[in-house]
Amino acid sequence: MAFSFDIKHAESGSLARVGTITTPHGQIQTPAFIPVGTKATVKSVLPEAMADLGAQALLANAYHLYLQPGADILDEAGGLGEFMNWPGPTFTDSGGFQVLSLGVGFKKVLAMDAKTFRRDDVIADNKERLAHVDDEGVTFKSHLDGSMHRFTPEVSMQVQHQIGADIIFAFDECTTLHNTRPYQVLAMDRTYAWAMRCLDEHKRLTDERSAKPYQALFGVIQGAQYEDLRKKAAGDLGQMQSSGMSFDGFGIGGALDKGALGTIVSWVNQILPENKPKHLLGIGAPEDLFVGVENGIDTFDCVLASRIARTSAVYTMEGRFNLSNSGFKRDFTAIDDECDCYTCTHYTRAYMHHVFRGKEIISATLATIHNERFIVRLVDQMRQALLDGNFKEMKADFLGRYKHRSGQASD
Amino acid sequence: MAFSFDIKHAESGSLARVGTITTPHGQIQTPAFIPVGTKATVKSVLPEAMADLGAQALLANAYHLYLQPGADILDEAGGLGEFMNWPGPTFTDSGGFQVLSLGVGFKKVLAMDAKTFRRDDVIADNKERLAHVDDEGVTFKSHLDGSMHRFTPEVSMQVQHQIGADIIFAFDECTTLHNTRPYQVLAMDRTYAWAMRCLDEHKRLTDERSAKPYQALFGVIQGAQYEDLRKKAAGDLGQMQSSGMSFDGFGIGGALDKGALGTIVSWVNQILPENKPKHLLGIGAPEDLFVGVENGIDTFDCVLASRIARTSAVYTMEGRFNLSNSGFKRDFTAIDDECDCYTCTHYTRAYMHHVFRGKEIISATLATIHNERFIVRLVDQMRQALLDGNFKEMKADFLGRYKHRSGQASD
Numbered sequence: 001m002a003f004s005f006d007i008k009h010a011e012s013g014s015l016a017r018v019g020t021i022t023t024p025h026g027q028i029q030t031p032a033f034i035p036v037g038t039k040a041t042v043k044s045v046l047p048e049a050m051a052d053l054g055a056q057a058l059l060a061n062a063y064h065l066y067l068q069p070g071a072d073i074l075d076e077a078g079g080l081g082e083f084m085n086w087p088g089p090t091f092t093d094s095g096g097f098q099v100l101s102l103g104v105g106f107k108k109v110l111a112m113d114a115k116t117f118r119r120d121d122v123i124a125d126n127k128e129r130l131a132h133v134d135d136e137g138v139t140f141k142s143h144l145d146g147s148m149h150r151f152t153p154e155v156s157m158q159v160q161h162q163i164g165a166d167i168i169f170a171f172d173e174c175t176t177l178h179n180t181r182p183y184q185v186l187a188m189d190r191t192y193a194w195a196m197r198c199l200d201e202h203k204r205l206t207d208e209r210s211a212k213p214y215q216a217l218f219g220v221i222q223g224a225q226y227e228d229l230r231k232k233a234a235g236d237l238g239q240m241q242s243s244g245m246s247f248d249g250f251g252i253g254g255a256l257d258k259g260a261l262g263t264i265v266s267w268v269n270q271i272l273p274e275n276k277p278k279h280l281l282g283i284g285a286p287e288d289l290f291v292g293v294e295n296g297i298d299t300f301d302c303v304l305a306s307r308i309a310r311t312s313a314v315y316t317m318e319g320r321f322n323l324s325n326s327g328f329k330r331d332f333t334a335i336d337d338e339c340d341c342y343t344c345t346h347y348t349r350a351y352m353h354h355v356f357r358g359k360e361i362i363s364a365t366l367a368t369i370h371n372e373r374f375i376v377r378l379v380d381q382m383r384q385a386l387l388d389g390n391f392k393e394m395k396a397d398f399l400g401r402y403k404h405r406s407g408q409a410s411d
Numbered sequence: 412m413a414f415s416f417d418i419k420h421a422e423s424g425s426l427a428r429v430g431t432i433t434t435p436h437g438q439i440q441t442p443a444f445i446p447v448g449t450k451a452t453v454k455s456v457l458p459e460a461m462a463d464l465g466a467q468a469l470l471a472n473a474y475h476l477y478l479q480p481g482a483d484i485l486d487e488a489g490g491l492g493e494f495m496n497w498p499g500p501t502f503t504d505s506g507g508f509q510v511l512s513l514g515v516g517f518k519k520v521l522a523m524d525a526k527t528f529r530r531d532d533v534i535a536d537n538k539e540r541l542a543h544v545d546d547e548g549v550t551f552k553s554h555l556d557g558s559m560h561r562f563t564p565e566v567s568m569q570v571q572h573q574i575g576a577d578i579i580f581a582f583d584e585c586t587t588l589h590n591t592r593p594y595q596v597l598a599m600d601r602t603y604a605w606a607m608r609c610l611d612e613h614k615r616l617t618d619e620r621s622a623k624p625y626q627a628l629f630g631v632i633q634g635a636q637y638e639d640l641r642k643k644a645a646g647d648l649g650q651m652q653s654s655g656m657s658f659d660g661f662g663i664g665g666a667l668d669k670g671a672l673g674t675i676v677s678w679v680n681q682i683l684p685e686n687k688p689k690h691l692l693g694i695g696a697p698e699d700l701f702v703g704v705e706n707g708i709d710t711f712d713c714v715l716a717s718r719i720a721r722t723s724a725v726y727t728m729e730g731r732f733n734l735s736n737s738g739f740k741r742d743f744t745a746i747d748d749e750c751d752c753y754t755c756t757h758y759t760r761a762y763m764h765h766v767f768r769g770k771e772i773i774s775a776t777l778a779t780i781h782n783e784r785f786i787v788r789l790v791d792q793m794r795q796a797l798l799d800g801n802f803k804e805m806k807a808d809f810l811g812r813y814k815h816r817s818g819q820a821s822d
């Protein structure tokens with residue numbers, strides 16, 4: 001089984017640690033930020049540029065690749081990495097988040113901020129949703145052509161085996177903070193039953209496709225903002241065994257109230273087996289990465305860095321700003337003079353302003369390279385700080401300078 | 412004066428030759444195809460990738476850069492090459508084509524095919540045009556914000572000096588094949604007077620900015636499809652001297668009936684001074700490049716390769732096709748198995764089909780790299796064939812295999 005996780009250093013007095021994940025396509029030094037390439041491409045950036053900026057692995061979306069080009073195409077191509085020209089480790093999510101986020105009926109993505117709480121009934125009735133959940137799985141409508149599809153735990157495993165990433169996730173029911181507690185309990189029970197079915201199907205597919213590289217399966221911990229539910233889910237999935245297999249690692253997912261992120265992650269990671277890697281799904285704002293690392297998260301993925309790049313927003317050590325603002329028209333300095341990325345070492349803010357104003361494709365490429373480098377390097381610096389024994393100082397230094405401007409989305 | 416042109420080999424019995432253009436930013440081995448980076452970026456491709464695929468120089472558009480970000484910004488940045496991170500030679504056109512092509516009032520670009528001839532009056536009346544020509548210059552409306560601007564020969568020289576490319580073009584009145592002969596005569600006379608004013612202003616600016624690298628000025632030969640007009644223009648501009656300067660090279664431009672391309676170019680190049688480089692403006696379809704080379708053209712520029720790439724159309728030795736066609740969904744071969752470009756050596760048609768269908772930005776990047784490589788290499792191969800003495804065979808081999816499918820635009 002070509003998958004392992006070795007802890008090289010564990011911080012005393014916290015859950016933070018430094019380790020190495022080994023996959024059939026290479027190693028990941030953790031903690032690590034894993035950039036997202038939803039449809040088997042990090043939007044606007046060539047894979048070599050992602051390697052140059054320090055990306056150790058990439059994460060793609062099973063839902064999107066299932067719909068287009070189809071998981072069978074990736075299987076024929078020799079798997080996700082071969083298809084997209086990325087020789088290193090890869091992840092795919094289960095599709096659970098995507099098929100269900102379509103269904104809430106009022107937001108493109110699941111709400112992640114308890115302050116935006118509204119009444120439970122803002123969630124569309126089941127009959128109005130684009131996704132319908134039952135105990136067996138989820139029926140959903142394609143966002144591409146309106147065609148109807150059904151994901152079950154077994155389908156998700158089959159799709160993810162065809163896509164062939166090194167690390168895949170169990171199919172879970174992803175709720176939102178808007179759901180009632182009784183619904184969260186119901187969804188957690190379903191997620192438990194689905195996790196068991198995922199382990200079974202994963203075992204069957206691993207045996208059936210034994211000539212293929214081993215794919216590690218991570219269980220996904222739900223439970224929203226409820227301590228008892230999160231702890232129960234962590235205890236149940238952490239110990240779960242079926243068909244002689246247990247989970248190779250864990251994802252912390254679902255409704256994560258950003259104000260309580262550290263608390264929720266710590267509830268879960270205190271209970272999950274210490275020696276297995278923990279992935280925080282879909283979280284990637286700078287301040288949240290610190291919270292994750294100090295509470296035992298080993299890997300992160302998030303579209304934030306690349307999504308905001310395409311709107312001209314860039315991270316710097318002094319905070320985030322928009323390159324399309326007219327003040328940058330004659331600014332011949334780098335985006336961030338402390339950054340070592342390709343963009344900062346070759347282009348000025350004036351050039352970036354010009355290509356954003358001109359709607360030139362290269363604006364997305366250059367800004368994405370910068371933002372992904374910023375986030376990858378920030379987590380790399382946390383790893384080094386843990387090894388050097390000065391994580392707290394490094395965090396204080398960073399947050400003292402970095403201004404997350406009010407009014408800007410943090411996820 | 413850091414500009415020169417050396418002829419290394421002249422074909423006997425034809426106007427074709429092999430040479431070297433030397434500029435302050437490096438050499439260009441000719442004949443050569445010069446990719447276009449309209450707004451100081453080859454759309455969707457990083458400059459290092461353009462160098463990797465063999466581009467020796469890039470051409471940007473003075474009209475676009477004048478409007479946004481403004482030529483003064485490029486001057487402050489240290490010139491076009493420094494601004495866009497391209498260390499090699501650069502060209503800018505004069506803006507004449509762009510400001511006038513806006514004015515014809517019925518097509519985005521000037522008609523280049525005599526078969527589409529309609530009555531003279533299909534050209535919008537002067538009062539309906541976006542550009543108004545008089546003997547002194549052109550008044551035109553910005554396509555960006557509707558603001559009014561005026562280019563004269565002097566303004567074009569000033570703008571191009573601020574942009575700072577190694578090779579710049581005289582400001583000419585670019586007509587279309589729809590114009591009447593009397594109008595072509597009038598425009599040619601204006602272009603003659605403007606050429607003289609360009610030489611004067613170029614001399615003044617070169618002296619005033621003597622600390623800057625020398626910029627070579629190319630005169631532009633107009634005359635549409637009329638032999639006497641083309642020959643007169645070539646004779647006049649070829650011998651023109653003013654303020655102690657003459658043109659460093661020549662552009663063949665304006666209304667070029669594609670069916671008579673070789674004839675028109677040969678009229679001009681038989682008369683222009685042999686020892687100066689000749690640039691064919693805006694021509695770049697494979698079959699036209701052969702016609703240009705055998706009639707004495709040294710350099711070409713054209714947006715065709717990159718523009719069609721963004722619509723999924725790619726060149727191969729067997730002809731042109733569209734990667735978004737469903738037949739490529741499971742085609743795990745390269746776009747062109749004879750191509751050595753980054754795209755063909757790392758990606759399959761199936762992947763390209765996927766990213767085009769998914770509207771992923773990387774589709775433009777990868778297809779543009781392939782098409783630009785195809786055209787750059789084709790002209791490189793012509794250069795080698797001239798040196799090897801087998802240009803005719805090479806041309807026959809290529810055109811025997813390459814199928815320019817009917818119904819596809821050739822420019």
